[in-house]
Amino acid sequence: MNEELLRDLAPRVLGVLVRRGADFAAAEDAVQEALLEAVRRWPDARPDEPLGWLVTVAGRKLIDAHRAESARHRRELRVHLEPEPGPTEQADDTLLLLSRCCHPSLTPASAIALTLRAVGGLTTAQIAQAFLVPEATMAQRISRAKRTVTGAQFDRPGDVHAVLRVLYLIFNEGFTGEVDLAEEAIRLTRQLAATSEDPEVAGLLALMLLHHARRRARRTAEGALVPLAEQDRSRWDTAMVAEAVDILQRALAKDALGEYQAQAAIAALHADAASAEETDWPQILEWYDELMRLSGSPVVALNRAVALGEVDGPLVGLRAVEQLDPELPRRDAVAAYLHERAGDLAEAARCYALAAEKAPTVAERDHLTKQAARLNAGR
Known part of the structure; x- marks a missing residue:
């Protein structure tokens, strides 16, 4: 059983169901049941279209959960939730789902928890461990967040910048316990970048990669902080830096500068210097002037x-x-x-x-x- 595949597909299935009008909390429960079905059945006979299979099973689970309701309501659900033929199930609802998880009515802490649970596919226990709180506390936080967004409109993506803020908050939590939240944030941002032409999405991805490339040099073996000027630059991940710079250059070429692109440009200049003494501070100052104009x-x-x-x-x-x-x-x-x-x-x-x-x-x-x-x- 490919657990990574199921983890990647789960948020897409959830996005399809919620886009079609399903209640968020009920849809997530249905997706979890469908995943359990996949764990039981796929080792013997994995379907040719795993995403379509999961959507079908989750849709039926959702309908089954509403059998106590009126026949009229059941017919409406069948219209909305039964899988449609053709390529519809291949539509990527990443931004739609992230928009729901990052709804403005949620606190940052709740948005982060719901994003990691619904889109990241992490268990409640993993999220609780990452934030050093009891599992019961995190479960309550996620449940409250689900209730908050249950009645929210979900027919089009929300503010992508609200999503980016939450993803960057997740990234800055770094590594705690079993879950590497920095890598999780990069994974989610890659998914979003694959479905969005917004250069700020690419800018955030580049910024994350540039910071993450310095990770091994940021602390001593004993865990003490190492300032940027004192870091062993041979320990920086040069391949990750190169990828980030390429992403950033393509974003800047769209001539729609935003805060994350400017921050990434500053980080790229630091990464480009062979030593602290060779840092191009005049150009960094120019980028900070741009950033001040953008954000203040x-x-x-x-x-x-x-x-x-x-x-x-x-x-x-x-x-x-x-x-x-x-x-x-x-x-x-x-x-x-x-x-x-x-x-x-x-x-x-x-x-x-x-x-x-x-x-x-x-x-x-x-x-x-x-x-x-x-x-x-x-x-």
Whole structure:
């Protein structure tokens, strides 16, 4: 039995049923029953058209679940859910299904959980382990999300940018437990890119691949963070970088620049440098200017301050940092880096220590604490 094939087909079957008007939660239950049927039957006689077979079986399971309802309702369901001849079942409903899972009425946490369950094909236990919560808690979250989207309109794809935001949130969760969420996000984004001409979809895929290519160099064997400038670039996945750059170039050629394309362009410039010293900071700063025009995000402004400090000097970068909200995440860490480059080691150490107190993860806290200790020891 090819479990990977079933995992790839499950969201497509769900998309067909829901597109035809089925209730989301009921359709997912029907798909799960169809998958169990496939596990039992396919080892002996795998169908020539696995997708069509699953849609047929899931549709019948869904009808069976409604036998207690009126005959009129059953006839309507048969019209909508019985498989149609021809290539209809080959239609890819990836964006439709992702749009439903990323509905604006859902919180980001609920959208992520529902996406991983319905589109990613992960079990509730796997998702719970990835987010370090009890399985019962995750099951409740997914159930609430299903109820929320049950009555939502589903006749056309929703905002693709809402989908991209959720996929990027999944990617940034990284690797925890049994499930590698970064790779799962890349897999889902590849599926979406195969069905969408939107250059921002390609831009996000390129951005994910460029970040993922540096994964092996990002931590020591003991799990400590390694800053980009100190990473062993021979450990970067050059094939993945090349694929990402090719995807990005084709997206940029469409002349419809968006935030993910701009972020990917910055990541590509970092990946192109043979060493930290060879980084093309002037061009990176130009891309940050574009990104500021597109988003105006304070996080982008903070990252732009780093590039500004590399191009025009750390004092110029510090002046840009001073204009930002003191409570902005990682603001103190950036200030510490720029103060150190400017030669003010005492202030840099103070800022590193302050940043460590606010660090969102243990690894980041330990790294910032070590930076403060290094500077204090050197004075």
